[in-house]
Amino acid sequence: MVTRTQSPDRAAALVLILHIAAMFAGISILGPAFDFPEVLRYPAAERFAIFSANIAVIRPTYWMLTMTGISQILISVLLYPVLRDRAPTAALLMLVFGTLTGFCQALGFGRWVILIPWLAGEAADPAKMQMAAMLEGVFNHYAGILVGEHLANICWSIWLGAMGAALLRQEGLHRAFGWGGLGLAALMAVLAGEQIGVSGAVLDPLVDFGFPLLGVWHILLAAMLWRRNGKGGFPAVGPVLAGVSAALAAGMTVSAFL
Numbered sequence: 001m002v003t004r005t006q007s008p009d010r011a012a013a014l015v016l017i018l019h020i021a022a023m024f025a026g027i028s029i030l031g032p033a034f035d036f037p038e039v040l041r042y043p044a045a046e047r048f049a050i051f052s053a054n055i056a057v058i059r060p061t062y063w064m065l066t067m068t069g070i071s072q073i074l075i076s077v078l079l080y081p082v083l084r085d086r087a088p089t090a091a092l093l094m095l096v097f098g099t100l101t102g103f104c105q106a107l108g109f110g111r112w113v114i115l116i117p118w119l120a121g122e123a124a125d126p127a128k129m130q131m132a133a134m135l136e137g138v139f140n141h142y143a144g145i146l147v148g149e150h151l152a153n154i155c156w157s158i159w160l161g162a163m164g165a166a167l168l169r170q171e172g173l174h175r176a177f178g179w180g181g182l183g184l185a186a187l188m189a190v191l192a193g194e195q196i197g198v199s200g201a202v203l204d205p206l207v208d209f210g211f212p213l214l215g216v217w218h219i220l221l222a223a224m225l226w227r228r229n230g231k232g233g234f235p236a237v238g239p240v241l242a243g244v245s246a247a248l249a250a251g252m253t254v255s256a257f258l
Contacts, residue, residue: 008229010226016225017222018071020218026061026064030058034054040144044132045129047136050122066106066113067106069109069158070102070103072105073099080094083170087166091166091228093188094159097158098155103153108143111139114137116136120132141151150195164178164185171232184217193205209247
């Protein structure tokens with residue numbers, strides 16, 4: 001049994017908050033600065049031009065997003081001892097696929113920190129533009145679309161599903177929270193279909209409504225872990241925290257349409 005002084009609850013809570021804040025902040029910054037995520041489907045020359053014009057903002061933002069891959073791994077490691085006693089198999093799956101998710105995300109985001117600045121510099125020479133564009137396209141499709149999006153979303157879906165299953169077994173935790181994790185897992189599984197032809201008309205509403213719920217789900221889990229702090233069972237969410245979370249989700253959803 002994990003004692004209060006040995007519990008990773010509050011460390012996991014802090015990393016969860018930092019992780020989700022960095023993810024949403026990074027995506028919010030890249031929207032106006034880089035026309036993200038639509039820019040990933042632009043011609044390479046146009047992408048180079050936008051990147052070079054805003055590199056002072058884009059490069060550190062992508063570095064921050066790359067670090068969310070590391071924090072995803074850290075979250076999985078910290079949550080494993082919290083969940084394994086009552087759900088050992090689900091906790092192990094959560095640990096494995098959370099680690100894979102973080103690794104895939106770090107590879108996808110990290111190319112913008114090291115590789116793309118170099119390729120953008122090479123592309124400034126007209127004699128090298130065609131080769132730089134070809135290399136950028138290869139890495140965009142491989143490290144970005146295949147690894148950073150498709151495989152990451154598959155692993156993320158399994159991670160959320162394992163988390164939801166493990167949380168359903170925890171003492172004192174409302175079952176709706178575990179089912180919420182399973183619902184978000186289904187969302188990520190659908191999003192993994194974009195790279196193999198699923199229509200954006202189907203996916204866009206899921207992103208607009210699903211990602212705010214994903215963020216709030218992380219925040220609620222962090223709040224409960226902070227209050228739990230090694231004690232047995234999970235504390236109730238409470239009406240105040242539930243109300244604040246609902247307002248936050250609504251605000252994030254509305255902002256997606258502005």
